[in-house]
Amino acid sequence: MSGLINALNIGKSSLLDGQRAIEVVGNNISNVNTEGYSRQVPVFTDFPTLNMNGFMVGRGSKIDVLDREYNNFLAKMMQEKSAALGEEDAKSTALDEMERIISISENGLSGSIDNFFGSWQDLTNDPGSRVNRDLVLQSGERLVQDFQATVSELTKLSESMNTMLQSRVDDLNLSINEVASLNLRISTIESTGQPALADRDKRDLLLQKITSLVGGTNTENAAGMASIFLPNGLPLVSDATTMPILTERVGDTLQISLDLGSHKYELNTERVGGEMRGLMYLRDEFIPEKVADLDKLANGIITEVNALHRAGTGLDGNTDRDFFAPLAEEAGAAGMIRMNLDNYREVAAGDSSAPGDNTNALRLSALGTARVMDGSETFVGYYARIAGDVGVEASRNKLALAGNRDALTQVANLRDNTVGVSLEEEMISLIKFQKSFEASAKYLSTVDEVMSQLLAIRG
Amino acid sequence: MKASNSTTYRSMMLFLNSTTSKLQDLQVATATGRKMNAASDNPAGVSPVLLTRSRMLSAENHYENNLAAIDRLKAQDTQMAQAENLINRAIELTVSAGNGTYSSYEREVLASEIGDLRNSMVSLANGQMDGKYFFAGFNDLTPPFVENPAHAGDPTQPPMLYQGDQGRKQLEISPSETETVNFTGSAVFLGDEDGDGVTDPGRVDIFAVMTGIEEALLADDAAGATAKLGDLNTALEQISINRSQMGVVANRIDRANENIQDMELDLEEVLSRYQDADLIESITEMTQQEQALQAAMDVTGRLSKLSILDYLR
Numbered sequence: 151m152s153g154l155i156n157a158l159n160i161g162k163s164s165l166l167d168g169q170r171a172i173e174v175v176g177n178n179i180s181n182v183n184t185e186g187y188s189r190q191v192p193v194f195t196d197f198p199t200l201n202m203n204g205f206m207v208g209r210g211s212k213i214d215v216l217d218r219e220y221n222n223f224l225a226k227m228m229q230e231k232s233a234a235l236g237e238e239d240a241k242s243t244a245l246d247e248m249e250r251i252i253s254i255s256e257n258g259l260s261g262s263i264d265n266f267f268g269s270w271q272d273l274t275n276d277p278g279s280r281v282n283r284d285l286v287l288q289s290g291e292r293l294v295q296d297f298q299a300t301v302s303e304l305t306k307l308s309e310s311m312n313t314m315l316q317s318r319v320d321d322l323n324l325s326i327n328e329v330a331s332l333n334l335r336i337s338t339i340e341s342t343g344q345p346a347l348a349d350r351d352k353r354d355l356l357l358q359k360i361t362s363l364v365g366g367t368n369t370e371n372a373a374g375m376a377s378i379f380l381p382n383g384l385p386l387v388s389d390a391t392t393m394p395i396l397t398e399r400v401g402d403t404l405q406i407s408l409d410l411g412s413h414k415y416e417l418n419t420e421r422v423g424g425e426m427r428g429l430m431y432l433r434d435e436f437i438p439e440k441v442a443d444l445d446k447l448a449n450g451i452i453t454e455v456n457a458l459h460r461a462g463t464g465l466d467g468n469t470d471r472d473f474f475a476p477l478a479e480e481a482g483a484a485g486m487i488r489m490n491l492d493n494y495r496e497v498a499a500g501d502s503s504a505p506g507d508n509t510n511a512l513r514l515s516a517l518g519t520a521r522v523m524d525g526s527e528t529f530v531g532y533y534a535r536i537a538g539d540v541g542v543e544a545s546r547n548k549l550a551l552a553g554n555r556d557a558l559t560q561v562a563n564l565r566d567n568t569v570g571v572s573l574e575e576e577m578i579s580l581i582k583f584q585k586s587f588e589a590s591a592k593y594l595s596t597v598d599e600v601m602s603q604l605l606a607i608r609g
Numbered sequence: 610m611k612a613s614n615s616t617t618y619r620s621m622m623l624f625l626n627s628t629t630s631k632l633q634d635l636q637v638a639t640a641t642g643r644k645m646n647a648a649s650d651n652p653a654g655v656s657p658v659l660l661t662r663s664r665m666l667s668a669e670n671h672y673e674n675n676l677a678a679i680d681r682l683k684a685q686d687t688q689m690a691q692a693e694n695l696i697n698r699a700i701e702l703t704v705s706a707g708n709g710t711y712s713s714y715e716r717e718v719l720a721s722e723i724g725d726l727r728n729s730m731v732s733l734a735n736g737q738m739d740g741k742y743f744f745a746g747f748n749d750l751t752p753p754f755v756e757n758p759a760h761a762g763d764p765t766q767p768p769m770l771y772q773g774d775q776g777r778k779q780l781e782i783s784p785s786e787t788e789t790v791n792f793t794g795s796a797v798f799l800g801d802e803d804g805d806g807v808t809d810p811g812r813v814d815i816f817a818v819m820t821g822i823e824e825a826l827l828a829d830d831a832a833g834a835t836a837k838l839g840d841l842n843t844a845l846e847q848i849s850i851n852r853s854q855m856g857v858v859a860n861r862i863d864r865a866n867e868n869i870q871d872m873e874l875d876l877e878e879v880l881s882r883y884q885d886a887d888l889i890e891s892i893t894e895m896t897q898q899e900q901a902l903q904a905a906m907d908v909t910g911r912l913s914k915l916s917i918l919d920y921l922r
Contacts, residue, residue, distance in 0.1 A: 572614060
């Protein structure tokens, strides 16, 4: 009798297992579009055998644990590619914008420089003409405005980097707190011997997001707690403790620091990676470099034009007059360039005040093609180098972006193909579990028949 | 390995996206005719493009300036041709004044005609274009020649005074050449090339010569008038030398402009090589991309029709 009851138990366990397995398939199917979801697999084990009247009899099966398909290598690869992609991605919009600001179109700054020296060239033809003299003043004014607009747009761009950094920091602080609380949950759940499937998926996704934001590495300890480190080793999350990232406005820039309690570390391009590094690089290195180049160009134009202009004489007979307002230093020149003249009579076209004297206008017109910047480049040539630098950086960024995006896609495909959900696979599992469920049912009814026959004999 | 759903759809999406974005780039290039819209499209091309544009603008300015200079030289040439006619007429009149049968009245008539010629010569010397006097040097807003009031009292004083200066206007006619494009009134009419206020040897003060003849005729001094015939011939020579110099300058500027036009074509070509999209190429590529897009869409359609669910049960 005990044998038949055991047989019934075996049938029961197999029916329940079949049901749970189908539930697992159902869960996999419903998560087919969940980002970062790792396919779950029921792990069947048999019950320990029992010695029954000298026979070793099995007692059916059980689903021991639900396993999560996982590939550590692919997860790390995803994080690594995300950091590289994040850095380039953060730069891409700003670089596009810089390309627009430091433009190569006819209407850009190079056009204004050409136009300015072109107006002196026109003046050589008819130096006494008020129209031509006014044109020189106007083209000087346009040059001044273009310099100022370029610098002010670059400053605005720099400022928008601050705003973007602030939102990254907010996001990062939220994410590391979430990782710390997930750390606690995972270690609590897993201490009972159950894997914390969904929580680990969620944490993996967060870790990937954090590396994309700030780069760095992470490790997991035996209790299943993850620790996160910045690229140069400063800790962000250590088990259940987080190190908050603080921001503070210092002048024009947003200073970001990591609070380790005992000490605050200022975060710069060497201490972070990912999107934050991309943004900081532009804000702290690339944009200031270009602004300094523009300052040098503006200062070159101011100094050279003024030197020639001072040597000439205006229609009013005055000499020794600056064309642009003279500046004390090169720094900030592009933003501070101003006209000094406002009257056409002050334009020093000649060496004398005679209206037909074009001697000085000839010299100023020739300055446009003179290689005066660093002794080797013309003004437009120097500008072309600045615009070219931005172009090189932007095109390198486009290539790197496309490359990293492709790489990340490939790794993501690899990951999804290894641990993700395939509907075909799930359908086949579904049929498999359905068949075994059917067989268990059939088995139970057979045992039932056997039992009724047995009972009939007794009765 | 299996193909999971997210991979399948991600791949389809990526392929469709990349094909449409390539197609869009080509459409922009074809529609605008430009393949270099930002520095990053061809960073190495930035310098050549900007410098070429700079040279083109400068070439255009040279061209326009040269045209204006040629116009002015042509106008001056017309003035000089008239001056030659005036002197020729004065020579005829002075020769006829030597005719012994002329009465003093007839010489007076001749004198007044010479006086008219002299006045015409003064207005030629004070010729202007757009309010700028041709022969005034840099001082081109003031008439270069005025009557000398001292002459009435002292005939040894020159009849006309030069108010202009010795400014010679240089013009850059091409990136490498400059040319002097004006002639000072003192050189052309007073025979004073170096501007020291004294007529150079072998040259004459044309106004003094003509006034001298007029005054001699008024004084009925036929011999005195004909004695100045040599000076009149020198005056003719002086005008025509200057005129031929103007011709030489105008020719040089003309030639410079021809070179500039050739250069502009070359520069256009350089610019076009960097900037302009090859329409045939971009349209062909566009057709290719369109086909790729069709193929991608076709595959997408097939993939979404294909399902294991259709084959179960």
